[in-house]
Amino acid sequence: MAVSPKSLKCKIGPSILNADLSQLFLESQRLLDNGADYLHLDVMDGHFVPNLTIGHPVVKCLRNKIRHAFFETHMMVSEPAKWVEPMADAGVNQYTFHIEPVKEVIPLCRKIREAGMTVGLALKPGTGIEAVRQYIDHADMILIMTVEPGFGGQQFMTDMMPKVQWLRHNYPGLDIEVDGGVGLNTITACAEAGANMIVAGTAVINSSDQRAVMANLRETVERSIHKCNV
Ligand SMILES: O=C(CO)[C@H](O)[C@H](O)COP(=O)(O)O
Numbered sequence: 205m206a207v208s209p210k211s212l213k214c215k216i217g218p219s220i221l222n223a224d225l226s227q228l229f230l231e232s233q234r235l236l237d238n239g240a241d242y243l244h245l246d247v248m249d250g251h252f253v254p255n256l257t258i259g260h261p262v263v264k265c266l267r268n269k270i271r272h273a274f275f276e277t278h279m280m281v282s283e284p285a286k287w288v289e290p291m292a293d294a295g296v297n298q299y300t301f302h303i304e305p306v307k308e309v310i311p312l313c314r315k316i317r318e319a320g321m322t323v324g325l326a327l328k329p330g331t332g333i334e335a336v337r338q339y340i341d342h343a344d345m346i347l348i349m350t351v352e353p354g355f356g357g358q359q360f361m362t363d364m365m366p367k368v369q370w371l372r373h374n375y376p377g378l379d380i381e382v383d384g385g386v387g388l389n390t391i392t393a394c395a396e397a398g399a400n401m402i403v404a405g406t407a408v409i410n411s412s413d414q415r416a417v418m419a420n421l422r423e424t425v426e427r428s429i430h431k432c433n434v
């Protein structure tokens with residue numbers, strides 16, 4: 205892995221997808237109390253992916269209860285431009301959208317920033333890194349999906365790691381997120397490839413010791429960042 209600047213930080217963002225959503229506030233607060241740096245909120249529209257989850261009204265309710273945490277929405281939707289203002293109004297901090305269905309990526313990045321949010325660009329497993337290269341300067345973070353988007357609890361795809369490695373090599377200071385099947389058995393591959401933003405759903409939610417799992421994920425990533433800085 206190429207040398208990362210000292211400013212690169214490990215951030216752990218659990219996904220609430222497989223949590224008990226009838227207790228969304230309590231589940232989210234518990235994750236934050238147990239050491240989460242941010243919340244990764246999976247938004248699905250039943251078109252871009254074959255599943256439905258939550259939308260901006262639910263995010264807004266959650267924001268009314270949790271004032272200060274960083275909220276990332278992972279927009280698995282066919283028309284991400286449509287939800288920028290509602291999500292900004294709901295108190296979202298980072299708007300991460302898939303580039304696959306979007307014709308005009310750069311104007312959408314601009315719109316998201318104008319709405320006061322940071323920009324994440326997400327790639328499905330079948331999307332090559334060349335598809336995002338031209339947009340990286342317009343984004344704050346790149347999300348490399350390590351499962352086919354749509355469902356929690358799937359198996360991690362190790363063969364996505366070359367994408368992470370390429371990004372880290374060429375963009376030492378970039379926030380690079382991995383999402384899907386990330387847990388104690390797969391974090392080393394993510395960390396060594398250069399990911400610094402870690403989304404973990406079932407590995408954290410299903411654990412009886414969320415704090416220990418998140419601390420373990422963090423230690424592994426911080427060790428890799430440190431190795432590159434010495
Ligand atoms: O975007 C997602 C699925 O499309 C989820 O964020 C992801 O799957 C998290 O769950 P797990 O860690 O269980 O895979």
Ligand SMILES: [Fe+2]
Binds near residue numbers: 244245278
């Ligand atoms: Fe996600």
